[in-house]
Amino acid sequence: MSATRTILDGPALWSAQAHIPSVLGRQLVIERGEGSYLHTTDGRRLFDGTAGLWHANIGHAHPALAEAAHVQMLKLETYHIFARFVNDQALGLAERLAGLSPVDDPKVILNSGGSDAIDVACKLARRHWQREGLPSKTMILSREHAYHGLHAYGTSIAGLDFNREGYGTESLVPETARVPVHDADALAGTIASIGAENIAAFVTEPIQGTGGVNPPGPGYLESVQQLCRQHDILLILDEVITGFGRTGTMFAAERFGLEPDLVTFAKGVTSGYAPLGGVLVAPKIWQPFYIDDVDTPIFRHGATYSGHATACAVAMANLDVLEQDNLLQRVAELELLLDGLLKQLQARRPSVREVRVGGLLGGVTLTDDIPAESAADALIELGFISRPLRGNTLQLSPPFITTDDELIQFLDAIDHVLSAKEAE
Structure with missing residues (x-):
């Protein structure tokens, strides 16, 4: 009964596209943005690897x-x-x-x-x-x-x-x-x-x-x-x-x-x-x-x-x-880098079933034994935001202002998470 009462006594906000019992108590409260990064009320600094819901193209808090x-x-x-x-x-x-x-x-x-x-x-x-x-x-x-x-x-x-x-x-x-x-x-x-x-x-x-x-x-x-x-x-x-x-x-x-x-x-x-x-x-x-x-x-x-x-x-x-800022040309450059990095990831990690790229949009489809949701949660702990999509796929769609090093670090974090989960 106490668990039920805790759920029913949650925040007034009804979160979108959420299985509410699964997210209550572990929500990330975003309070500030800065370029390609977000800051939470509990002190985390997170690379926004999805540009919000595909939209934060020029980054956050642009003056x-x-x-x-x-x-x-x-x-x-x-x-x-x-x-x-x-x-x-x-x-x-x-x-x-x-x-x-x-x-x-x-x-x-x-x-x-x-x-x-x-x-x-x-x-x-x-x-x-x-x-x-x-x-x-x-x-x-x-x-x-x-x-x-x-x-x-x-x-x-x-x-x-x-x-x-x-x-x-x-x-x-x-x-x-x-x-x-x-x-x-x-x-x-x-x-x-x-x-x-x-x-x-x-x-x-x-x-x-x-x-x-x-x-x-x-x-x-x-x-x-x-x-x-x-x-x-x-x-x-x-x-x-x-x-x-x-x-x-x-x-x-x-x-x-x-x-x-x-x-x-x-x-x-x-x-x-x-x-x-x-x-x-x-x-x-x-x-x-x-x-x-x-x-x-x-x-x-x-x-x-x-x-x-x-x-x-x-x-x-x-x-x-x-x-x-010539950001469309920058997208074309980042697409080439993302495509190469994802192909390397697929070659290294047996848990990667397929990778797909179109512009600065990437998808990493995982084998069934590693749920994309758990991989996305693990990435949060490393300071990177991805999102599970249909087909057990991780979303990669960072802002256009992303640097080469940031994109490399994002893919390294995914590699690290998948390596650890494969070992499990």
């Missing part, structure tokens, strides 16, 4: 972003962008994003984060086909192992089954289906089975993150794009993780030569300094909503904090840092 927020809040914290109203920071950021976009001549929808962006993109895909007079095109396809946030649509298209379980139906939004992760032929088969006339869009991460860091096989994304074009299916590229430099280009679409219809973004647009996300929208989708005609429809999107002025000002400062 330029703090100054941008301070200056903007003293002028205007925010004002909504509904109907006739708009604020200057939202206008400025949208123009800048349009100039960086892998979509030619886009419009930019701004909101509060990646889950918001996925909800808007999937709704807009369906709205597009309804307006086009094709009412049966409602299905949204996605891939197994995919993660697209945890709003209703993100939950529904998740390729991680545990994120869809427990809500009474197989999918919160019924018009959804999943296809195998790297198989363009299977996608073609699914399109044939469901019927292209019933499919609104295909959603995919260029490189799957939470699903285990899964880069695409050669030609896979190009084949997917061709299938979508062939069957009048919108291609939605989820660049919430990969956008703003994580793959060595501003967007992964550039790296893989893709021309998506919709691109969702978040995380790296502010490096996590403010909650902001959005959707880049191709002309064939936005233009009908802009025609000055009595029958011009309205797309009912928007939230209180869409185009939040302070978040937009922070995003502009973040983009300045990426450009001024």
Whole structure:
């Protein structure tokens, strides 16, 4: 009874994505950040090997972003962008994003984060086909192992089954289906089975993150794009993780030569300094909503904090840092180093089943006898943060400002942990 009372008397905060009884009493309370490092209330200094949740690209506590927020809040914290109203920071950021976009001549929808962006993109895909007079095109396809946030649509298209379980139906939004992760032929088969006339869009991460860091096989994304074009299916590229430099280009679409219809973004647009996300929208989708005609429809999107002025000002400062410090080139350099280090690790350690790299994204899949969660816990004791992902995989996605020595030390720590666990 006392153990139960201890659990029920825990902190008021309900931690996210947590089996609560497993984390209470051993939570790490972060109180300060500095570059690539975090400091806890119990005196630990930890290398942030995951850049938070894939987002702390320029590191923590950057003064330029703090100054941008301070200056903007003293002028205007925010004002909504509904109907006739708009604020200057939202206008400025949208123009800048349009100039960086892998979509030619886009419009930019701004909101509060990646889950918001996925909800808007999937709704807009369906709205597009309804307006086009094709009412049966409602299905949204996605891939197994995919993660697209945890709003209703993100939950529904998740390729991680545990994120869809427990809500009474197989999918919160019924018009959804999943296809195998790297198989363009299977996608073609699914399109044939469901019927292209019933499919609104295909959603995919260029490189799957939470699903285990899964880069695409050669030609896979190009084949997917061709299938979508062939069957009048919108291609939605989820660049919430990969956008703003994580793959060595501003967007992964550039790296893989893709021309998506919709691109969702978040995380790296502010490096996590403010909650902001959005959707880049191709002309064939936005233009009908802009025609000055009595029958011009309205797309009912928007939230209180869409185009939040302070978040937009922070995003502009973040983009300045990426450009001024040449951090995209730095990602390309770190990718080569990470790839070499992971291959060496795999050659040394029999507990490493597979390693995968795409940009500054790495995954180390372990053999079943060494749980990734226990390895991540052991790394904490050595001063390094990793995270267990699907498939018994360790996540490596440090900030872009990581030095060569820090990355080497991170891999040495993983090697040390695995060596010790193999000995056990």
